[in-house]
Amino acid sequence: MAERETRGEDALIQATFAPLASGFPGAFGLKDDCALLTPPAGMDLVLTTDAVAEGVHFFADDAAHDIAWKALAVNVSDLVAKGARPLAYLLALSFPDRPDDAWLAGFQAGLADAQAAFGLSLAGGDTDRRPGPLSIGVTAVGAVPHGRFVQRGTAQPGDLLFLSGTLGDAALGLLLRQDRARAAQMGLDDVSARALVGRYLRPQPKLSLAPAILEFASAAMDVSDGLVKDCGRLARASGVSARIEGVRVPLSEPARTAVEHSPDLFQVVLSGGDDYEVLAAVPPDRADAFRDAAAKSGVAVAEVGQCGDGQDVTVAGRDGRALDVAGGGWDHFPS
Incomplete structure (x- = not known):
């Protein structure tokens, strides 16, 4: 100092x-x-x-x-x-x-x-x-x-989108940190509520996944401001489109319970920040090897979507219908 x-x-x-x-x-x-x-x-x-x-x-x-x-x-x-x-x-x-x-x-x-x-x-x-x-x-x-830095702007059309861990725990934890009484509305017991708040208070970077990212990802970034916003950043930087399949988004048991009790909370899961998971674009022919390497590292990864031609980002809800996610995600300087 x-x-x-x-x-x-x-x-x-x-x-x-x-x-x-x-x-x-x-x-x-x-x-x-x-x-x-x-x-x-x-x-x-x-x-x-x-x-x-x-x-x-x-x-x-x-x-x-x-x-x-x-x-x-x-x-x-x-x-x-x-x-x-x-x-x-x-x-x-x-x-x-x-x-x-x-x-x-x-x-x-x-x-x-x-x-x-x-x-x-x-x-x-x-x-x-x-x-x-x-x-x-x-x-x-x-x-x-040397020369192996994984950028966010190098995804290619056809790349599969993988997400580490589970999504939305921290955003739901923040809601509970603000008002613990919401646990009952989410159908959560005290243990589950504390687990979600813990994810907000103490992010867990997936350090053991870094070698697999280095070896197999064509592009990657961490999810800090919400999956929708950060996926849009990766897509725009790469000049590709992206589609997220809501039914494939990995949820923890407490988050799944909360969404089942209050389906509107799925929007919070998609757009809430503070998860600090990794979003990685992986070529299809390397996807199985990436899954294997992630499993050996002890980190769960889920295929949540795919990159394509164009530049739009679309999100299908858990029922398969398109969601309106415009403006979703954290922004320090909103319009």
Whole structure:
């Protein structure tokens, strides 16, 4: 972390964040303004950055441990979709006021757990104090073999669209985080409701799927702003059309129960964000090999649609009829 004049900030950095950088020699114990990273031999560096902010991506009373985990997980998810192996990350924190020691301890523990799960270390960053809600910016660095970066804009007509994991859990979890009484309307018991809220609070990037993405996908991206919106982004970048078959969209048991009790929630499943699953376009002749590789990695994948000629994105509902999904998905700057 960049040093400043106040002893208070220096002490906070050394006590809270320097231990998180111990596994990365180029961080120099967070005693320098910059870090040093040498790319592994034969590899290209992959860079991504995402910020999470109080009131937008998390609630003020969420546990510090969960906030830290989410801040790192959403960035690692981007690396996974590129087929990249995580290496290190930079962290920029903007506090409205100095946090108390208990909050910092929880935040450090959340980052430590996420680092251990995702295989990377803190390399540096910055802390400051400014008016406004807590904001956490992460820049993550990964590596892929030279020339093998999996873009989002290289899908081809005929490619099959695969989705990792299950869809909509986080969006439904957000509804429950906002109003736990909705669990009864969704037909959910307490265990199922907590499982959905957990998917919202603590995204689980499919790190073990990255080698299969690297080997078999012609294009890929993570699903962070909703399947419909992100599939549209992939299709537009690639100059192809896409069709999503709603009946093939994978649902967890709690999400399936919720949709069966309230069919309108399927629109939330399709357009809600925060899933951080991977959407991959795979050539038909490589689809079986991709399925096998995903299964060996321990990650479930489901074929949910196909790319075609043209540039439109269509979605068939669970009954096969076309859905009106215009404008579906999260947008920080809606028209």
